Amino acid sequence: MSNESPRALITGNSSGLGLGLSHALLDRGYQVHGCSRRGCAALADRVVDVHCDLSDFDTIGPALDQLLAGVERLDLVALNAGILGEIEDMSRMSVARLAEIMDINVWSNKVILDWLLDSGIAIDQIVAISSGAAVLGNRGWGGYALSKATLNMLCRLYAHEFPDTHVAAIAPGLIDTRIIDTLCDLKDTERFPALARIHAARGTEALLSPAAAAERLLEALPALKDFESGSFVDVRQILAPEEYEELMAARNRPGR
Structure with missing residues (x-):
């Protein structure tokens, strides 16, 4: 058995959940490799980091070549980078704007997954950061919901091509x-x-800090493997089932 530290790749590690995951994994003894548009200045001396604009697909491969040079195994890949887009009715969203959101939230991840397949790096677990918006279909979440639903299917399809890796959208x-x-x-x-639920969560335990969310996600990782590779899983299904049931019951249904 290798005595090397476990390794993780995290996209969008400069802030938010990506930064929270970086801190949490470093505390667990991981070597963290990160890529983001702004770079991870907060952990500059602790992570292996490259700048990469995921909207420019041609730069992703060279960035990963540099970031993961000599790496033979990754214990975790967290495809975290993404954008919200506008909260707006679908009829008011242009196809061009929807395409921009899809480029970041979906197709950049395809480019990364293709690079990982070709790299020959052994990978234990891939998690793509999705959202309840992917299944709730609430009014206004058009571009974000479409992209995250597509990301879920992307994971399911790539699970066939990563037979030795557990893949999940979470x-x-x-x-x-x-x-x-x-x-x-x-x-x-x-x-x-759906905005009202988010407004009401401010200042409550329902709204987690990035550090707390990272800890919760890492806590759920072993249980993710109980689900079929390629599955979409809401972390609340595993760790907070009552909260998950409340979320589904509050879905903004058409015509109401």
């Missing part, structure tokens, strides 16, 4: 990041009722 729950700041600044809760 919804981590509400996390206190800049996305939440943006959502709490939006006041049109009548047109977009």
Whole structure:
């Protein structure tokens, strides 16, 4: 058995959940490799890090070549980078804008997965950070929900091509990041009722800090392997089933 430290690759590690995961994995003795557009200045002396704009697909391969040079095994890959896009009715979202959201939230991950397949690196577990929005279909979450639903299927399809790796898309729950700041600044809760739930979560235990969300996600990793590879799993199904049931019951249904 190798005595080397476990290794993880995290995308979008400069802030939010990605930064929280980096801290939590470092505390567990991992060697963390990260890539993000801004770079991870907060952990500059502790992680192996490269700058990479995931909207520029041609730069992803060279960035990973540099970041993972000489790496033969990854215990965890966390495909975390993503954007919210606008909270708006689908009819008001242009195809061009939807394509931009899909590029970041879906197709950049395809480029990464293809690179990993070709690299020959042995990978134990891949988790793609999805969202409950992928299945709730709440009004206003158009581009984000579409991209995360597609990400879920991307994981299911790639599970066939990573037979020795457990692949899952996982919804981590509400996390206190800049996305939440943006959502709490939006006041049109009548047109977009799901905003009200997010506003109400501010200052409560339902809204986790990035550090707490990272700990919860890592706690759930072993149980993820009880699900079929390629599954979409909401972390609340594993660790907070009552919270998950409340979330599903509060779904913003059409015509209501």
